[in-house]
Amino acid sequence: MIAQQLVNGIVTGSVYALFALGFTLIFGTFKILNLAHAGVFMSGAFIGYFAVLNGLPLWLALVLAMIGSGLISYIVELGAFATIRGSGQIEFGALISSIGANLCLMSLGQRLSNTKVLRFPFETFPVEFYEFGPVRFSFLQVIILLVVVVLLMAMMFYLYKTSFGRQIRAVSGNERVASLLGVNPGLVYFQTFFISGALAGVAGIMIGLSFNSIHFYMGEPYLLKAFVVVVLGGLGSVHGAVVAGMLLGIFQNLAVAYLPSALTETIIYGLLFVVLLVKPSGLFGSEGVQVGVARR
């Protein structure tokens, strides 16, 4: 059974990673805790759902969900963050305005779904299983893992092998200097938020497919998990988020299997607390951690 639980853990963990990645990207670059990420995630699932409902093939629905939630994420940036940038209050202000943006998105989701739990039609995805010894894979699990890996590689390439990564770092360091160096900050904001949103959108549709449940409140539990993932991985660290997402997925599955399930959250948040105290920069965090004044 442990092998099976590992497989389950890796698949759910990869979706956590996808969700947390967009979250940590925004935090790492702009120091914003974007609580509206939950709403963007939900939007992705909703767009995918309505696309499939209108007869589009699943792959097209996935693409639409990516683009759509990417754009929504950018709209959140325009409405919630661009307005307070430069006021010196972004750390706190962004919390409130992103809560506001999240309320708006959830309200829209509630209207669109008529408050109901939505689900993809039964034949959207072939239910097939492969058995390797004691381990069962579903076709869906394979596809999820594949999509996540491809997206992660694409993103790593974009971040580390193109000039975009440098531009992001320049803008996050000092927007004015960056624009003097010929970097267009507006474009960087657009790309960062778009990518973050697109990743959340894919995560949304994946969750919607695998757990058969699309709901205007679906984002909140994932948001809480994203906190765990980004701290474990190191706030702002991209590969940290990936590894920590997987670890959380595996840990959760093993905890359900071998520990009293009622204590799962206590254990997970206890772990989070301990990691923060012992190594606040997380497993891979290279970002400067804010610590107190003391001789060092």
Added chain:
Amino acid sequence: MRGISKLRGLLLAGAVLGSFPVAAAEYTIASVKALTGPLAFVGVPEANAVKMAVDELNASNYLGAGNSIKLVSNDDQNDRAQITTLLTRAAKVDNALIVLGGANSVLMIAVAPLLNDLQIPMISTAQTAAPLAASKWYLKVTASSELQVAPLAQYAIDKIKPQRLAAIWGRDNDGHINNMKAFMGPLAAKGFKPIAEETILISDTDFGALSTKIAAAKPDAVWLGANAAQAANLVIQLKQAGVSSNVVLFGTAGLGVDYLKVGGKAVENTYFSIDYNDQSTNPMNVRFAQNYQKRFNTPPDNWAAVGYSETMIAARAIKDSMPNPTREKVLDAIMKMKGADVVLGGGKWTQKADRIPEYGPAVMVVRNNKPVPAQ
């Protein structure tokens, strides 16, 4: 003091309706439900059905020519401060005769003592019987699910005799916990001990790990302590993880229509008691389903049926306490009510001495995605 305000309310109503015959009066029903927030999926269909029921009753001059029911419908966002404010307003400003309340039993328990202060009856579908103990002004429209579970447990003992029973329930919801106890208790007493006991959260959607664990235990029966859509997903994931397709499933009245819709083929062989049966051929049910579909462009679910039935009971209570209905009279009328027309269960709603109503729910089983009476 209250008498005076009541009188003033009537005078006010009379003044507003000055051009109508003197006998004409408006009787207010307040609906306080979660129309936004996490429980909106319950509150909105309930409130929709309430609105529809009031319109239908007024169109048919249910309270007699010229008399009408006035509906004041508000959103409490499943929030304590708001529900408290709205109940107070219903009692003191709107002079409502009765309140149709929400489905969150914890909140209902919390506000029930307030009903004592306000002296206003409230009827709703809290998942447990607990609020009844807190106030005589609180009434339940649905039978408490613990009680509906009892015949199901008996049925399991007599007919199914599960040897490898697994139980799964929402640990952060008191309704699910109580139902599980009501089901597993009698079985355990007869020697049917569970081989697995697992808990989930009501916000959970991912049951991969749990399903794998349950599948490894090879159960022949599973108790589902979850809401409709969640239970259906749970079943789908259980079967995908390798739980036998012949497994017998048990659940509560909460499952209803959504469970069948979401679960599809996977939920065959589920035994449960049912509040609202969308296959019912009862003429009132048929008319309700048609009108609801026409008006809201979606078929009614369990919650809509509950909302509709609440309104029918409230209206009937007002009618029974004519002329000059008061809150006490309305409460009395419901306490004595027998055979009220509703769209729940068998269609006739009767209050019992312990304030837990009866409307003829039976043990049903899912065959070909339809609930049929279990033999």
Added chain:
Amino acid sequence: MMNLVYTYQPLFDYFLLAVGFAYSQQMVLRAGVFSIGSAGFASIGAYFVAIVVKDHGMNAIVALLIATLLGCVGGFLLSIPLARLRGVFQAIATLAFVQIVVSLCLYFDELTGGPQGFNNIPKLVGTWHLLAAVLVTIYFMYVISRSAIGRAFDALRQDETVGATLGISIRKYHMIAFVLSGALAGFFGGMQSLYTFSIEPEMFGFTFLVAALTYIILGGRGTVTGPIIGALIMSVLPELARPLADNRQFFQGILMMVMIAFMPHGVFDGLVLHLRKRRAAARDKLFKEAH
């Protein structure tokens, strides 16, 4: 007319509770500690008071005092490991603390009643008690803000290094902030217990913490009036939005974004800053005209 006033009495009561929790949240934020642990202390205070008053017949005032003390001790204990962390890291660590308290309250259901909550708590607190409690709190907040502690908090919030080089012990003042914040949360948690008949674990979870944070950021972090304004806005907003029915949440969301966009320091603090700048400019003008 009187009836209309009555209707809003519960709203007013909850507003008063909100002010209490808002001050607990403000206390830490004012000192530059990004702790969102108030929810956890409120939970501890609320459960303690509920259990000892209902099950053991303890005197309510004694129970409230002990709840306050528990909040102090809790705040002190939490301040020790958190002394190293700052900013978002502190926020997330305290979020974890809150989640742990919630899940433990769910787990020890024999003591706490689990998800069904702890019910039938005697209602010993009414509007006047709450009002008195809030007025006393306002007095303390005012006194503290005018004292050296308040000035030290303000300095640490704005620039910790500067504060330290002027002789302010960061560890000590952060600890004071934690202890005071815990005390307020524990006390008002207990008050809430004795006001609302029943409590349940999720009342003091993520939603609570977001609400407490919203009061402060919306109202202002640096003034005594700020939290009152913030709590007022968040209490009245849902009522104002009521006619919008289904669109309530959307409207609330938009309004939060707009307010923060125009008043990034919070509505009240923003106003104070604005007035200060205007007065300074006016005085400059006078000075220039005079010379």
Added chain:
Amino acid sequence: MASLVLSNVSKRFGGLLAVSDVNMEVPPGKITGLIGPNGAGKTTVVNMITGLLKLTTGSIKLGDRDISEAEAHEVAFAGVSRTFQNIRLLPEATVLENVVIGFHVHVRSSLFAQLVGLPSSVRETPKLFERGRQLLERFGMSRYADHPAGGLAYGHQRRVEMMRAVATDPKILLLDEPVAGMNDVEATELGDVFKELAASGIGLLLIEHNIRFVNQLCEQVYVLDSGAMIASGTPQEVMHNPAVVAAYLGTKK
């Protein structure tokens, strides 16, 4: 009054030796200069003195007291105060409030008195504000008392920072490039203030790369280059030291 004495102080960041083996004395009642090109390690020395950085080796003493490991606030209580190279005011506070926070080390009322509002604390606050006003008067800044500090002109911000440091009533005052960005008139004005402060018994350490300014004011000058003390003495001695000319002035061209 006590001198501030650094003996064999070094600081290593990772593999980099930022400051090596510095020996220095700041006597009371005098203005001592610490000069050196950018990146010489001057600010690192100040940060070690004020409790923001750990010493890798060596010790720092204020009179008889070893403050090598004292925390920043303890250093302040011991009587060492400073200004920052890149001005650090409390931006939301007014000028007066910025100065009053400097009186923190003089607060006499107990924590308890402050918490519950006993008269000892309530009466102390207006007294401190009055002292703050007097200090503003002394520095010619009275008319800015209620201005938000963040909105002041650069030169005025420098003055506010200095007043705040003076408010702690220090034995030793460390001024990190106090006249940077000022014109000669302003600098001379400020120089007079420094002399006045020294005359009142405070030991001043002037950290600068404006040599001319330092030479006008200091009796003793230390020169730091690449973390090492390359010269010390009177301004005349230092100016004629070939090492200084080569390392310091050489790089200036």
